[in-house]
Amino acid sequence: xxxxxxxxxxxxxxxxxxxxxxxxxxxxxxxxxxxxxxxxxxxxxxxxxxxxxxxxxxxxxxxxxxxxxxxxxxxxxxxxxxxxxxxxxxxxxxxxxxxxxxxxxxxxxxxxxxxxxxxxxxxxxxxxxxxxxxxxxxxxxxxxxxxxxxxxxxxxxxxxxxxxxxxxxxxxxxxxxxxxxxxxxxxxxxxxxxxxxxxxxxxxxxxxxxxxxxxxxxxxxxxxxxxxxxxxxxxxxxxxxxxxxxxxxxxxxxxxxxxxxxxxxxxxxxxxxxxxxxxxxxxxxxxxxxxxxxxxxxxxxxxxxxxxxxxxxxxxxxxxxxxxxxxxxxxxxxxxxxxxxxxxxxxxxxxxxxxxxxxxxxxxxxxxxxxxxxxxxxxxxxxxxxxxxxxxxxxxxxxxxxxxxxxxxxxxxxxxxxxxxxxxxxxxxxxxxxxxxxxxxxxxxxxxxxxxxxxxxxxxxxxxxxxxxxxxxxx
Numbered sequence: 001x002x003x004x005x006x007x008x009x010x011x012x013x014x015x016x017x018x019x020x021x022x023x024x025x026x027x028x029x030x031x032x033x034x035x036x037x038x039x040x041x042x043x044x045x046x047x048x049x050x051x052x053x054x055x056x057x058x059x060x061x062x063x064x065x066x067x068x069x070x071x072x073x074x075x076x077x078x079x080x081x082x083x084x085x086x087x088x089x090x091x092x093x094x095x096x097x098x099x100x101x102x103x104x105x106x107x108x109x110x111x112x113x114x115x116x117x118x119x120x121x122x123x124x125x126x127x128x129x130x131x132x133x134x135x136x137x138x139x140x141x142x143x144x145x146x147x148x149x150x151x152x153x154x155x156x157x158x159x160x161x162x163x164x165x166x167x168x169x170x171x172x173x174x175x176x177x178x179x180x181x182x183x184x185x186x187x188x189x190x191x192x193x194x195x196x197x198x199x200x201x202x203x204x205x206x207x208x209x210x211x212x213x214x215x216x217x218x219x220x221x222x223x224x225x226x227x228x229x230x231x232x233x234x235x236x237x238x239x240x241x242x243x244x245x246x247x248x249x250x251x252x253x254x255x256x257x258x259x260x261x262x263x264x265x266x267x268x269x270x271x272x273x274x275x276x277x278x279x280x281x282x283x284x285x286x287x288x289x290x291x292x293x294x295x296x297x298x299x300x301x302x303x304x305x306x307x308x309x310x311x312x313x314x315x316x317x318x319x320x321x322x323x324x325x326x327x328x329x330x331x332x333x334x335x336x337x338x339x340x341x342x343x344x345x346x347x348x349x350x351x352x353x354x355x356x357x358x359x360x361x362x363x364x365x366x367x368x369x370x371x372x373x374x375x376x377x378x379x380x381x382x383x384x385x386x387x388x389x390x391x392x393x394x395x396x397x398x399x400x401x402x403x404x405x406x407x408x409x410x411x412x413x414x415x416x417x418x419x420x421x422x423x424x425x426x427x428x429x430x431x432x433x434x435x436x437x438x439x440x441x442x443x444x445x446x447x448x449x450x451x452x453x454x455x456x457x458x459x460x461x462x463x464x465x466x467x468x469x470x471x472x473x474x475x
Contacts, residue, residue, distance in 0.1 A: 033078070033082055034137055036078075037075060037078060037079060037133070037137045038137055038138060038141070038144065038145070040071065040074070040075050041075065041133065041134060041137060041138075041145065041432070042145065042148050043071070044068055044071050044075070044428075045145075045148070045149060045152065045428070045429070045432060046148075046152055047067070047068055047071075048068050048424065048429075049152045049153070049155075049200065049210075049425065049429075050152065050156070050200050051200065052172055052175055052176075052200060052201065052202050053067060053068065054182065054424060055172075055175045055176070055180065055183045055186065055202055056175050056182075057174055057175060057180050057182070068126075068424070068428070069122070069125065069126060072125055072126055072129070072130055072133075073125065075130075076125070076129050076130075076132075076133055079132070079133045079136050079137060083136045086136050087132075090132055090135065090136075091377070091381060091438055091442070092128075092131070092132075092374060092377065092378070092438075095370055095373055095374050095377065096128050096374065098370050099367065099370045099371060099374065100120075100124065100128075102331065102363065102364075102366045102370060103120050103335060103363050103367055104117070105331055106328075106331040106332045106333075106334050106335070106362070106363055106364060106367065107119075107120050107334045107335050109328070109331060109334070110333055110334025110335075110337050111333070111334070111337065111340075111341070112334070112337070112340070113334075115335075115336055115337070115340075116334035116335045116336065116337060119335040119336035120335045123335060126424065126427055126428055126431075127421070127427055127428070127430075127431045128431060130428060130431050130432055130435065131431040131432065131434050131435035131438075132435065133435065134431075134432050134434075134435030134436050134439065135435040135438045135439045135442075136439075138435070138436050138439045139439050142436040142437070142439040142440040143397070143400055143440065145432070145436050146217050146221075146400065146404070146433075146436060149213075149214055149217070149429075149432075149433070150214050150217055150218045150221060150237055150241075151237065153210065153211055153213075153214040153218070153241060154214075154218070154236075154237035154240045154241055156199050156200050156201070156207070156210070156211070156244070157211055157240040157241050157243065157244025157245070158240045159171065159199045159200060160197035160198070160199035160207065160244045160248070161197070161240065161243055161244055161247065163197045163198065163199060164195060164197050164247045167195065171200065172200065172202075175202065176198055176202050183202060185350075186202060186203060187203065188350055188351070195247075195249075196247070196248055196249045196250075197244065197247045197248060199244070201425060203423075204248040204249060204250055205248070205250045205252070205253070205417070205418045206418065206420060206423045206425065206426050207244075207248050207250075207253075208245055208248035208250035208252070208253025208254075208257075208414065209250075209252075209253055209256070209411060209414045209415070209418055209420040209423075209426045210425060210426050210429055211241055211244055211245040211248070211253065211257075212245065212253055212256040212257050212407065212410045212411050212414050213407045213408070213411050213429055213433055214241060214407060215238070215241050215242065215245065215257055215260055215261060215407065215410070216260045216261065216263075216264040216403035216404070216406035216407045216410070217400060217403040217404060217407060218234070218237050218238045218241050219238055219261070219264060219280070219403065220264070220268070220396075220399050220402075220403035221234050221237075221400070222234035222235050222237070222238050223268075223399070224395075224396045224399065224400075238280070238283075242257075242280060242283045242284065242287075243283060245257050246284065246287045247287070250414075250417070250418075251417065252413070252414045252415075252416060252417030252418055253414050255417075256410035256412075256413040256414035257410055258410075259410045259413050260407050260409060260410025260411075261277075261406070261410075263405070263406040263409050263410075264402065264403050264406035264407075265277055267386070267402050267406075268399055268402060268403075317351070317352050317353050317354075318352065318353075318354060318357060320352070321338075321352030321354065321357040321358070321360075321361055322357070324338060324341055324352075324361040325357070325360045325361040325364075327341070328364060329364060329365055330364045330365055330366055331363070331364040331366060331367070332359075332360070332361060332362045332363040332367060333361060333362055334362060335362055335363070336362070337362060338350070338351070338352065338358055338361050338362055339351070351419055351422075352419065353417060353418060353419070354415070354416055354417065354418075354419065355415035355416075355418065355419040355420055355421055355422070356368065356415060356416065358419045358422065359371060378408070378434055378437070378438065379405060379408070379409070381438060381441055381442075382401055382402070382404060382408075382437050382438070382441050383402075383405060384441070385401050385438075385441020385442060386398045386401040386402045386405070386441065388441075389401060389441075397440060400440065401437065401440045401441050404433060404436070404437035404440065405437065407433065408430075408433065408434065408437070411430060
């Protein structure tokens, strides 16, 4: 086991060294370190997107399961060593400190403080700290990460599409079986998802939440493509994401995807908006024209669940989660305690199927209010940043910043039906996108106002007529 873990560490170090070696000699040592950190973040996101590391049947290799977390610690340590002076200027510093204090107090007062503290540290490292690293490292080059994220999400969606067409798991078949105890714990004894795709994620609900984040940015990249071939490739990516999202048959993800797309088109700038909207609508109609899609929709029995919500599994879970929340309404029962205490109220599925109810139960009213303030602050910062980018002539950057906001809004709606921030992939993806979005929105206030050498990088072709029209009607 030691040799394997050491070999994996050497491989990661070798890859980061190659990324560092690719930087031109004229670049300073500081920029070289930034390039290595950016490469490490892309490597991290690629791994968690394409490899279900927490559910691979490798019980004798603990390092494989915790590899991403180890890499996060290394990236955080390197970032703090190089950019510790940037900590006070972090936009979310104060509310996140308050949230950490509240959650820490909740964990200390819980029935198992060691469990609460350890899980709180884990959530902090793979969430907020990762957001800080992305905000610090990517800065004006945030669109680099978003383009990689859209590419990886498109690949994941394409794997799901092939899985649907072939009616079988193309990769990781042994991992996504209930005979695997690691995976059985995730699906809570559910034997079969039918035709709902799992791709590399292993669960259609979390797969849908993951794809929701990247649909609006993918549309933004497609609309601002330079060159016919680039436009075609990016349109294929949009098609893959939309189709893959629909094939999860996650109703929360569908609602989140629709909301994200509507918010994006409502405030997007540039030409070709109606053409892109027509393409997306055509994709949806095409997918819904297949009999197998309608058969799966009928199996979901959506309307029956709506009429009998109080007696349905989700309605009962909501009531049980409310019972857990009432045990400690102010600070909650402690991080990761829901699945241990829900049995008192008859919930043996380990999840309330609602991230907000889970936050209420584990972190109380205080934790929920602070987390809501963080979300609202991020949304406001992204909205203002998008407008400022238009004022300096960066139409594409403004549209991409708005697309990030739209994807995050869709994700937040989807969390009404799933506890996405409790799942490793979706939690990391969410906070990384938040960090990159904050970096994009803040470039016009920092580097551009100081006249840095990043200005040429952020100056795409602009349409002054579009710019003037947007400034008159910014909504």
